[in-house]
Amino acid sequence: MVKVKICGLRRPQDIEYVNRLKVDYAGFVFAPSRRRISFEEAEKLIAALDKAIKKVGVFVNERPDVIMKACEELGLDVIQLHGDEPPESVRGYGRVSVWKAIRVEGADSLKAAEDYEVDGILLDSSVKGLYGGTGLRFDLDLMEGVRLRQPVILAGGLDAGNVREAILKVKPYAVDVSTGVETGGYKDFEKMKKFVERVRSL
Structure with a gap:
């Protein structure tokens, strides 16, 4: 079964929602973003x-030292590197799994994923000046005939209305959603519920 990650959690009720839906992964953003939270805020939510x-x-x-601090203080299971990190910089995090985000612009973007020795490749849309959380989709036809050696986490513009089609086309290990389950910039339980149900109905 395809795993579900809900990203950009920042309120106590967001935690209540993912607990009720029993999602597989909960994402906390520690990078410049309207969803960014501090380690202290994350600690309270994770509790x-x-x-x-x-x-x-x-x-x-x-x-890397900041990332390691977060791993130690928060007990992270996965590090998602969503910037311009080169292949040589993604190792050395011990037991913690590492996912590298690739912003898909074309076939060459997918080839670049092969250079990374990581536990998962997260495919997201490419928007100049932004590192994810755009709510925009990339052309899934680019994935036709492509099989990366790492597990694929599919992101970028997913919602309850299109996630089934995306899963059938890409056959990812997991799907990652944030904007697509929000209303007015905040997580919406009914949208989250519908998204999870659509994924798990396959």
Whole structure:
């Protein structure tokens, strides 16, 4: 079954929502973004998170020592590197899984993913000056015939209305949503519920 990651959690009720829906991954953003939270805020949220849900920390071009501090203080299960991190900089995080985000502009973007020795490749849309969270889709036809050696986490403009089609086309390990389950910039339980139900109905 395709795994579900809900990203950009920042309120106690967001944690309540993911706990009720029993999603697989909860994402916390530690990079410049309207969804950014501090380590202190994340610690309080994680304390209330269902222990079965894996904790993902999202970083953009961050120093390794800062990332390690987050891993130690918050008990992160996954580090999501969403910036311009080169292949040689993604190792050395011990037991923590590493996902590298690739902003898909064309076939060459997908080839670049092969250079990374990571536990997962997150495919997101490419918008100049932004590192994710755009709510925009990339052309999924680019994935036709492409099979990356790493597990694929599909992101970028997903919502309850298009996630089934995207899964059938890409066959990812997991899907990642943030904007697509929000109303007015905040997580919406009914949208989250519908999204999770659509994924799990396959």
